[in-house]
Amino acid sequence: MRDPAPVTSPDDIPFRARLAAAARQEQFLTVVSREEASARFRAAVPHAALPAETVPLADALGRVLAGDIASPIDVPPFDRALVDGFAVRAADTQGAGAAAPRRLRLNHEILACGVAPSLSVDAGTATPIATGGVIPRGADAVVMVEQTEFFEDALAIDLVQAARPGQFIGYAGSDMAAGETVLRKGLRITAREIGMLAACGLAAVPVVRRPRVSVLSTGDELVPAGAPLPPGGLYDSNGPIVAASVTENGGEAVRLGIVRDDAVALSAALAQALAETDVVVLSGGTSKGAGDVSHRILRELGPPGILVHGVALKPGKPLCLAVADGKAIVVLPGFPTSAMFTFHDLVVPLIRALAGLPPREDEAVQAVLPQRVASELGRTEFVMAALTRTPEGLAALPVSKGSGAVTAFSQADGFFAVPAARSGVEAGETVSVTRLGAGLRPPDLILIGSHCVGLDHVVGLLAERGVRTRTLWVGSAGGLAALQRGECDLAALHLLDPETGRYNAPFLAEGFSLVPGWGRLQGVVFRPGDPLFDGGDARAAVAAAVARPDAVMVNRNVGSGTRALVDGLLGAKRPAGFWNQPRSHNAVAAAVAQGRADWGVAIATVARAYGLGFLPLTQERYDFAHAEIARDKPAVAAFLAVLAEAPTRAALRGLGFAMEAAP
Amino acid sequence: MRDPAPVTSPDDIPFRARLAAAARQEQFLTVVSREEASARFRAAVPHAALPAETVPLADALGRVLAGDIASPIDVPPFDRALVDGFAVRAADTQGAGAAAPRRLRLNHEILACGVAPSLSVDAGTATPIATGGVIPRGADAVVMVEQTEFFEDALAIDLVQAARPGQFIGYAGSDMAAGETVLRKGLRITAREIGMLAACGLAAVPVVRRPRVSVLSTGDELVPAGAPLPPGGLYDSNGPIVAASVTENGGEAVRLGIVRDDAVALSAALAQALAETDVVVLSGGTSKGAGDVSHRILRELGPPGILVHGVALKPGKPLCLAVADGKAIVVLPGFPTSAMFTFHDLVVPLIRALAGLPPREDEAVQAVLPQRVASELGRTEFVMAALTRTPEGLAALPVSKGSGAVTAFSQADGFFAVPAARSGVEAGETVSVTRLGAGLRPPDLILIGSHCVGLDHVVGLLAERGVRTRTLWVGSAGGLAALQRGECDLAALHLLDPETGRYNAPFLAEGFSLVPGWGRLQGVVFRPGDPLFDGGDARAAVAAAVARPDAVMVNRNVGSGTRALVDGLLGAKRPAGFWNQPRSHNAVAAAVAQGRADWGVAIATVARAYGLGFLPLTQERYDFAHAEIARDKPAVAAFLAVLAEAPTRAALRGLGFAMEAAP
Known part of the structure; x- marks a missing residue:
């Protein structure tokens, strides 16, 4: 909500009141421990299976059996032949041999599958029978067609081998006996159980009703995917991720969309959700910021109402748990990682x-933490944490993108907890990493360091050849350190050595090799048409901008190659925006494109992507390092091969990178 | 197809011709190795991803990305506040301390989420901002509301601590940069990826089209679940299990139901399947038995037509692989286990x-085979094989129910292969067991031996208490042997020692204890109203039946307790049906109920379940054995506790079992 009144107007009163209200909201959080929150929640909301419903067998895959299943019939329902051949009386075949064949007259029916026998097998006779055919009365064995001689004219067979009683007969009920409990309550139905239920003739099964879970996102800033993004707007990711997680955990998500931070709209949505579903999950709306109203709505619920607002969890502190009409209402924090942990x-x-x-069943693995x-x-x-394999075993690399990041969950293999009683975990300690999903296959290649869109292209080519790469963008120096600790196969880096003026090679320790990557053009970026920069020389334009107090720059983080360039341009000057020091080319370009700054330094590829003007400064080298002994590891070899191929190099050139002559 | 003609009629000619045709069908099988079959199939049918289609994000869960996804925007789209507080210029805060607070005037706007800033943060000013709010021009840090003092009248704040440039700012593109490849082709979309795609604002994604797979079952004997079962009929289980397995493996099953063994009907169904779907899977129809027509239809397909008919696999030999219109047609064997292995x-x-x-990714584990x-x-x-944990490690118990069994897959944990070049695997050898599914949790309690419906009830009670039991019905002696080899926790047995006349206890070795189970009443079963048995004494009635050549009995397998009883009744007599020796009470009852035999010996509970008449003979003891050292194992203790409880004993009594006075 924009406040349109100027500072000096009498409308200062509502502005003051709103500021004061924002300050007071802090009081709503009464933080309890994770254990206490869980105990209150379990005491107030039954954590037990919903009642049963009956579904057709064809819809039962993935559902949970609501009761034990006893087979209503014998399976197979009758004694049956296990081979193609003849149903006989074993006693008739005793003493048969090559020298003394036994002749049996054929009864006049063929017992194909599905045919009910009409004739008994009397002494001295046999009845032709197919695999699966019903054993006729009188017969107690089946002989294989291959072990008989058939006399078409005489309608008889000769046997040269005695049959064992019961031979090649599958008895009624031997697979499932009528009345036998064949599947138990609580089982999740897979294809295997579908087969058993079908074989029993059950066309419908009792299953636990799926919990219906309302999913609402609250926040005036939220926009649904596909809509245009207004200034200050954010695409809603919590709604879709919560809905998908509900599905993955056996529930049915009822998506109620985005609700504005408006008491009337939110009350109506909550009433609808409580009326129609079993659980209500809201996301956003629990921070202390102005404009959040969901906690106010929840305070007006009947008892028990709010159980917990504030949990000693990081991330996830502003979680709110409530109950109305016996149904759970959960307000997740708005930031994606916080929302997912608490969810x-x-x-x-x-x-x-x-x-x-x-x-x-969370599978936990032990891994060593390489850093505090x-x-x-x-x-x-x-x-x-991302797991990587080192010569000494597994290492857990913290993936620290902050609770606002939606990518943290997908770049990590799992997470570990630092207990409330500790102030940290030391480098070298072993932590227990809870894996995020069973069956997450470890990557073939781990690449850590600095990001480049050219590298995205190379990794995509590797994926097409079946090599799965995990990339972690921690910056050049972080990548090099990880490589030297044995935590990755390749480091991606663009580090300028100020003494030699050379990139990358001066930083490599013995035992490591550099693989040439490509050159990236660095320059000054600005909004097209800005008269300060348009058409000039980069250094001259920057000098002019620095002299003007109304021109705001955007810097880069210390330790990045680009920061060294910026420092060279500025000397001892500290113009407005100097302390804005983001960690990526993209953040620089975004700040300029959105008018938060007027200029910065970034690579040409990124400038082009943001539609910015560009004045070139210098070429930098973006290269790859690996341990010499890892050169022949299949995934590393595949990376080097792809990088050396002419089509790859042509594609990188097309993206605007400077490729050396082929090695 | 029943042949209605009597043996002596001129219709013998079609009967002879049909017999001869059945004999000739054997020639169709030209068995090739598994490797050869696979090579021909891969050469003839492209094993590559189908073309892409675009689906809404809400339908993308579980789908496979058809291309790399580059983020179209920066995420977050702007520099934003990570806490509730005030956007400031870090330079303004340098030197602030408890003794020297810095005062900043508040700009007249509140930057809630979704609000685009309209005012710059000039020197000496600050703007109130909520978590997620857009950082205004001029600001390069955020200070937390908790670390400020608010002066409502002056519209100002005091800071007592300096702010670091960049503090509590999340930079544009720091999560996903515009143009950055964030997800790669071939990835299966989980909730995590849904969140990333939503955060990028993508409302639809390119995914690999799901292969549509026709599923047909062929066979005149087949009946769909829910329909009444005619004599000789069988419920179709392959159709449902194949359809469910198609779904589990990323396909879309198109169920075309049961097709009769009729060339016209099958041709029509196949033409429809080829026109509408990508792959056709038939089951049944590949055995050599009379009445199978699918191979005839396939031989009439254009080239390449049939690739393989007959593979050196057990089970699964009659598998047939064909191609028409570039689409694979697979005819699976009719027997469920054969069908599943080949599928x-x-x-x-x-x-x-x-x-x-x-x-x-089949997870294989090493296990010792306890028997040849x-x-x-x-x-x-x-x-x-079922896996069990022994003191020496994992053991693989073969689950040998035959290829006709539909339960084999669900009682097993996996399977191992005996290579074509070997005639068997010896006891004590280690085999590599391919697990049937990731995440199959090993059971808490393993119980091997003889089946009883009373035990089904007890195991159900355990399941309600969270104890998961695996039961394997291998008979009393097999259960005892498994117990002594350390492969199970409990053996269920009812073995009569002929010398002492006592059940079970005489068979136990030192170090094993017997837990009293219950008594089961054995007796003669017969169809109600049969004058031979109705109302008489069991022994007298059997003596009368044995004297009549038209009365057919059903026996039991050697080694079962029931067989000892039967032997006592018959003495040296071998009446008709003597060699029919099935392995269960249920099979005996089914044979009598279906008229394949006139009498047999079974327990009262089963007789009642089949609606049979019953003349009592004797009580037998059904007990449980365990190693003495295992008594305190939690799952064993839970079993013993449940068995001893009064409600359990009352329920078993209600099922017709004789319970001793509580121990």
Whole structure:
């Protein structure tokens, strides 16, 4: 909500009041421990399977059996032949041999599958029978057609081998006996169980009703995917990710979309959700910021109402748990990682219990932490980690993108907890990493360092050849350090050595090799048409801009190659915007494109992507390093091969990168 | 097709011709190796992802990305506040401290989420901002509201701590940069990826089209679940299990139902399937038995037509692979286990390749085989196995229910192969067991031995308490042997010692204990109203029946307790049906109920379930044995506790079992 009134107007009163209200909201958070939050939630909301419903067998895949299943029939329903041949009396075949064949007259019926026998097998006779055919009365064995001689004219067969009683007969009920419990309550139905239920003749099965879970996103800033993004707007990712997670955990997501931070709209949506579904999950609306109204709505619910607002979890502190009409209402924090941790920690167990599913079996692995992770005393802190294999075993690399990142979950293999009683975990300590999903196959190639869109292209080519790469963008120096600790196969780097003026090679320790990548053109970026820069020389234009107090720059983080360039341009000057030091070319370009800054330094490819003007400064080298002994590792060899191929190099050139002559 | 003509009629000619035709069908099988079959199939049918289609994001869960996804925008789209507080210029805060607070005037706007800033943060000013709010021009840091003092009248704040440039700012593109490849082709979309795609604003994504797979079952004997079962009829289980497996492997099953063994009907169904779907899977119709027509239809297809008919696989030999219009047609064997092995071995890889999924990652474990498994030289033999934990490690117990069994797959944890070049695997050898599914949790309790419906009830009670039991019905003696080898926790047995006349206890070795189960009443079963048995004494009635040549009995397998009873009744007599020796009470009752035999011996509970008459003979003891050292194992203790409880005993009594006074 924009406040249109100028500072000096009498409308200062509502502005003051709103500021004061924002300050007071802090009081709503009464932080309890994770254990206390969970205990209150479980006490107030039954964590038990919903009642049964009956579904057709064809719709039962993935559902949970609501009761034991006893077979209503014998399977097979009758004694049957296990081979193609003849049903005989074993006693008639005793003493048969090559020298003394036994002749049996054929009864006048052929027992194909599905044919009910009409004739007995009397002494001295046999009846032709197909695999699966019903054993006729009198017969107690089947002889294979291959072990008989057929006399068409005499309608008889000769046997040269005695048959064992019961031979090649599958008895009624030997697979499932009538009345036998064949499947148990609580089982999740897979294809295997579908087959058993079908064989029993069951066309419908009792299954636990799926919990219906309302999913609402609240926030005036949110826009649904596909709509244009207004200034300050954000695409809603919590709604879709929560809905998909509900589905993955046996629930049925009812998507109620984005609701504005408006008490009337939110009350109406909540009433609808409570009337129509079993659980309500809102996301956003629990921070202390102005404009959040969901906690106010929840305070007006009947008892027990709000159970918890504030949990000693990081990320996830502003979580709110409430109950109305016996149904759980959960308000997740708005930031994606916070939302996902709290959802998995407290909501997933409820959904699975309602769905009749057992708790998710989180597979934990032990891994060594290569760097210290600090944590605040008094709250449980979850840290996302990527697992990599080192010569000494598994290492857990913290993936620290912040609780606002939606990518953290997909770049990590799992997470570990720093207990509330500790202020951190030291480098070299072993942590227990809870894996995010069973069956996550480790990557073939791990590449850590600096990001480049050219590298995206190369990794895509590798994927087409079946090589799966994990990339972690931690910057050049971080990549090099990870490589030297044995945590990755390749480091991507563009580090300028100020003493020699050379890129990358001066930083490599013994035992490591550099693979030439490509040159990237660095330059000054600006909005097209800005008279300060248009058409001039980069250095001259920057000097002019620095002299003007109304021109705002955007810098880069210390340690990046680009920052060294910026420092060279500025000397001792500290123009407006100097302290804005983001970590990527893209962030620089975005700041300029959106008018938050007027100029910065970034690579040409990125300038082009953002439609910015560009004045060239210098070429930098973006290269790859690997341990010499890893050169022949298949995935590394595949990377080097792809990089050397002419079509790859042509494509990179097309993206605007400077390729050396082929090595 | 029943042949109505009597043996002596002139219609013998068609009967003879049909017999001769059945004999000739054998020639159709030209058996090739598994490797050769796979090579021909891969050469003739492209095993590659189908073309892309675009689906809405809400329908993308579980689908496979058809191309790399580059983010079209920066995520976040702007520099934003990571906490609730005030956007400031870090330079303004330098030197602030408790003794020297810095005062900043508030700009007249509140930057809630979704609000585009209209005012710059000039020197000496600050703008209130919520978590997620857009950083205004001029600001390069955010200070937390908790670390400020707010002066409502002055519209100003005091800071007592300096702010670092960039503090609490999340930069544009720091999560996903515009143009950055964020997801790669071939990835299966989970909730995590849904979140990333939504955050990029993508409302629709390119995914690999799902292969449409026609599923037909052929056979005159087949009946769909839910329909009444005619004599000789069988419920179709292959159709449902194949359809469910297609779904599980990324395909879309198109169920064309049951087609009769009729060339016209089958041709029509096949033409429809080829026109509308990508792959055609038939089951049944490949055995050599009379009445199978599918191979005839396939021989009439244009080239290349039939690629393979007959593979050196056990089970699965009669598999048929064909191609028409560039589409694969697979005829699976009719028996369920054969159908499933061949489907998983040859069809699943095709479906996954068409769906763009990687090969299924079969997890293999090493386990010791406790008993010899024989195998035929010259063909690869697959053996289903249940895994159990022994003191020495994992053991693989073959689950040998025969290829006709639909339960084999669900009682097994996996399977191992006996190579074509070997005639078997010896006891004590280690085999590599391919697990049937990731995440199959090993059971808490393993119980092997003789089946009883009373035990079904007890196991159900355990399941309600969270104890998962695996039961394997191998008979009393087999259960006892498994217990002594350490392969199970409990053996269920009812073995009569003929010398002492006592049940079970005499068979136990030192170190094993017997837990009293219950008494089961054995008796003679017969169809109600049969004058031979109605109302008489069991022994007298059997004596009368044995004297009549038209009265057919059904026996039991040697080694079962019931067989000892039967032997006592018959003495040296061998009446008709003596050699029919099935392995279960249910099979005996089914034979009598269906008129294949007139009498047999079975327990009262089963007689009642089949609506049979019953003349009591004797009580037998059905007990449980365990190793003495295992008594305190939690799952064993839980079993013993449930068994001893009064409600359990009352329920078993209600089922007709004789319970001793509570121990």
